[in-house]
Amino acid sequence: MDFDTLIIGAGAAGMMCAAHAGGRVLVVDHAKAPGEKIRISGGGRCNFTNMYCDAHAFLSENPHFAKSALARYTQWDFIELVDRHGIAWHEKTLGQLFCDGSAKEIIAMLRDLMQGAGVALHLQTDVRDFAKAPDGFTATLVKDGKGTPVTARNAVIATGGKSIPKMGATGFAYDVARGFGHRITATEPALVPFTFPDRRFADISGVACPARVTANGPGFDEALLFTHRGLSGPAILQASSYWEAGAAITVHLAPETDFATVLRHKRTEDGKKALTTELAHHLPARLVDHLGTQIDLKGRLGDLSDARIDAICSDLTEWRLTPGGTEGYRTAEVTRGGIATDEISSKTMMSGRVPGLYFIGEAVDVTGWLGGYNFQWAWSSAMAAARAIPT
Structure with missing residues (x-):
């Protein structure tokens, strides 16, 4: 031929x-x-x-x-x-x-x-x-x-x-x-989910929320999905193309929400409300519960100092995570x-x-x-x- x-x-x-x-x-x-x-x-x-x-x-x-x-x-x-x-x-x-x-x-x-x-x-x-x-x-x-x-x-x-x-x-x-x-x-492998050896997100597997995810490159504002094995969703897949093994990624939860302004306003307007209750208006409740095991989210809005609000906002917008790897090819x-x-x-x-x-x-x-x-x-x-x- x-x-x-x-x-x-x-x-x-x-x-x-x-x-x-x-x-x-x-x-x-x-x-x-x-x-x-x-x-x-x-x-x-x-x-x-x-x-x-x-x-x-x-x-x-x-x-x-x-x-x-x-x-x-x-x-x-x-x-x-x-x-x-x-x-x-x-x-x-x-x-x-x-x-x-x-x-x-x-x-x-x-x-x-x-x-x-x-x-x-x-x-x-x-x-x-x-x-x-x-x-x-x-x-x-x-x-x-x-x-x-x-x-x-x-x-x-x-x-x-x-x-x-x-x-x-x-x-x-x-x-x-x-x-x-x-x-x-x-x-x-690129456009691929991240894995964590301790399966730390297994308790919130299936939960999704908007996020900005950055890994040694531009930040991507799309959905983030928690899985039994780690993290997935469009924002994660995008960031995976820039990720290098052993490096951390940065997650900014609900990037369209100005948590600092919201919490300061609610501290005055509705001080008796629990902090976790207010956060659950902006993030999935199961995710808020999970975050509460990692950072201090106890107490009422009226008891929050400016310094504590800033610390909470940092935890929500500069969440650093180091994947163990990816799902591979x-x-x-x-x-x-x-x-x-x-x-x-x-x-x-x-x-x-x-x-x-x-x-x-x-x-x-x-x-x-x-x-x-x-x-x-x-x-x-x-x-x-x-x-x-x-x-």
């Missing part, structure tokens, strides 16, 4: 690239179905992009690398594509766009585009002996124990990172890149780090070491925030490569 372009990986980036690359394209994946991470994303409705997507929302050794691809294929371009295919969508919060119906509609759209472009799709197929050849690349496709040689003038690696191994995630992209002399930055939505960008073109995603070899999507050292940013990187990096591949 001979093709213009071999794309390894039938996820979001791989299918998007295949649909727009032109020429004779073959997509290969070891999964039973394409787009499995699309299917499970967003609770089955796929948070396919974010209205506010730009490079500030991405982590990378080179924070400027993502700018070119994101600027040349924007969230508005993908929204137009979705609209053109009659997929209804809505904004959930913070610019996060979801399908009204099912994530399967995004997969179906990409498959229709691939079919229209004449793309060949081989599933449940392993790629072995991938190598550079004088006129392109060679590999052996293995299915049901039978090997078939394939050649292609261009190759695109779109196999993602290590997150969610039960869905088939592997380090294939890193192995290929490393084999051609590319550097791999440190990889860690098992539940991580993405992988932080990956193929270093110093020898990849930001305009074309082509390797600076191997002409005709492209790396796109999560495999590259570009990690987006929670909320559709990583899908937009998949679409944008895929289009950068697709437009650059000669046909």
Whole structure:
């Protein structure tokens, strides 16, 4: 089999690239179905992009690398594509766009585009002996124990990172890149819950509240969820991308509440009320009970001194916690780090070491925030490569 372009990986980036690359394209994946991470994303409705997507929302050794691809294929371009295919969508919060119906509609759209472009799709197929050849690349496709040689003038690696191994995630992209002399930055689970070895929040598992969570980076104002194993929720997942093992995170509970002003006002207006009763108007009662085992919340509002109010407010807005670890790649939505960008073109995603070899999507050292940013990187990096591949 001979093709213009071999794309390894039938996820979001791989299918998007295949649909727009032109020429004779073959997509290969070891999964039973394409787009499995699309299917499970967003609770089955796929948070396919974010209205506010730009490079500030991405982590990378080179924070400027993502700018070119994101600027040349924007969230508005993908929204137009979705609209053109009659997929209804809505904004959930913070610019996060979801399908009204099912994530399967995004997969179906990409498959229709691939079919229209004449793309060949081989599933449940392993790629072995991938190598550079004088006129392109060679590999052996293995299915049901039978090997078939394939050649292609261009190759695109779109196999993602290590997150969610039960869905088939592997380090294939890193192995290929490393084999051609590319550097791999440190990889860690990202957008992942924190764990605490003492399970200190087991008594309030299931309790959620608004919070601002900071971990060596920007603070994220979203929901915080206490679990049997530790902390989760959007604010925690966001902060996890910036967290370093052994470091503390800072939690500001109910960031829209000015506790100092509230407590000083209530001290005068309703001094006989218990402090915990007032706090339970602003925080979940079970959380207030839990906090009462860690800090002194006894007594009435009228008995609070200014100094004690300041101390309580500090405890509520500068709560420092040191996670023991994370849930790991098992539940991580993405992988932080990956193929270093110093020898990849930001305009074309082509390797600076191997002409005709492209790396796109999560495999590259570009990690987006929670909320559709990583899908937009998949679409944008895929289009950068697709437009650059000669046909």
